[in-house]
Amino acid sequence: MTRPDQAETLRKKMESRLRNVPVLYPRKAKTLAVISGKGGVGKSNITLNLALALQEKGKKVLLIDLDIGMGNIDVLIGTSSSRTIIDVLTDRKPLTHSLSAGPMGLRYISGGTGLDAMFELDQERWSFFMNELAGSLTEFDYVLFDMGAGLSKDALPFILAADDILIVTTPEPTAIMDAYSAVKHLVQTGNKLSMKVAVNRSRDQKDGLYTFSRLSHTVKTFLDEAVQFAGTIPDDPLVSKAVIEQMPFMIKSPQSRVSRSVRLLADVLFQIEENQPAEEKQTFIEKLSSFLMRRT
Template identity: 60%
Template sequence: MRKRMEEHFAETPAVYHKKAKTLAVMSGKGGVGKSNVSLNTALAFIDKGKKVLLIDLDVGMGNIDILLGRQGRYTIMDVLNQQMPFHRALSTGPKGISYISGGTGLDTMFELNREKWAFFLKELSAVLSHFDYVLFDMGAGLSKDQLPFALSADDILIVTTPEPTSIMDAYSAIKHLALNGRELKLKVIVNRCISQKDGISAYTRLSNTVTAFLQQQLEYAGTIPEDSLVSKAVVEQQPFLIKHPRSKLSRAVYLLADSLLEAGTAKKEGSRSFIDKLSSFLRRGNAT
């Protein structure tokens, strides 16, 4: 599979027209199910006929390998530090999902020189042309080194729960984004809900606070129910969307995927590309 992937990338012209939609999945704190949402949403996209790449940016604390029960040979830090071609660092998982694991040392990203960043951006740009969607599983709390990736994405999905502390942590994360970006497309999914009513209530509280104090608009992406199947899937290291595709839990994720895909068709003409925006952020953070 890896050999066929490398041949495919090698034979593809260097000039591309199609660019993947990018989605940053983040939370205000850990333990809200962000990585599970990222992975199972990516798999739902595949079931909807999309080619998907999942990039684990929760470096040092990444869970994608664990949730898949696999160990990626290389990580995104190999691309950054060793100038490894991006396609070599990719792994393939269930349903044909492509993913790249997190590594260690993200806190040193901005210490990389211009040559390494130029290589990384060129590689990432080429990869984006081979997928319909690229999902970034961000670290909880969003460090300064991850901020450019979130602000450059076409959409940002905030994962929270109905717990008051989780809602306030989500608000803090959104505030961090708002202080550094202007035109933000923020969507909220409320995870671990006892009922849909609880999810809508949590979203409404968060949305009202964000509107009042940050002058930002949120979009409701839906709710995902509390379900013991999640913990069982984690123990078995098999995504619940594969293990229990007809469960209420999986149906909620498919609805989330539908919502995100529908929103993805409404991208403004003339808007800057992910690579253009990311490049500008990195130029500011790297003066070497």
């Protein structure tokens, strides 16, 4: 484990390095990476329905399925995109070429399916994707990334560069432990991070708060870091029904408890920050560029 003083030195080093990255693009969209430790905790359902909740509020949202080769946003929406992120990454197709139209005006980029598990991209291809992405950031209010389970080498730069990281866990101790491991991994990179937690499949609000307190207490005790509470989403058979019917629950049942909880999550995640004065900080693309270039 990194000691606090070590972490501080690392952070300072990283910050001074990042200050030297030139300003490349104007920033507009707010970026959010949705992650988890364990798979199957509800990331894709939360990301998709959160994106729809923002669309409903009149925002322009781009959802990028970064569970590359195993993406399932398409399946949850009930469509099948012929153009996916794989086209951008392997054939250098423009990002706009791979944009699909989802419900409620949502735009998304499918993660694609059937890709070899050993699929690895070189720096150049990621740089191409990053430049394409930079263009899109000026077109949207929010860009949401649905990440695969765990923290792969390819996913890490996106997570570290995002304005906010939403960690999804369930009340199960295994999910909490895996969420903690993910947080530990992120903290050990020495970067300044905004980490928020959503507890999915909670029995009730108390169950959700208790789950959050277990995770945040462990993070505080062993990593001396803080994670913020973003909300709870109830365990509801409607979610599974919506998945089977391939219709997002936000559309299938907009007034259900689960839909309302996702709207609340959107408020907590984004509205508060909108009311705060914009800080002088690095843009997503500047950060992403420095993290991608640093990978070996």
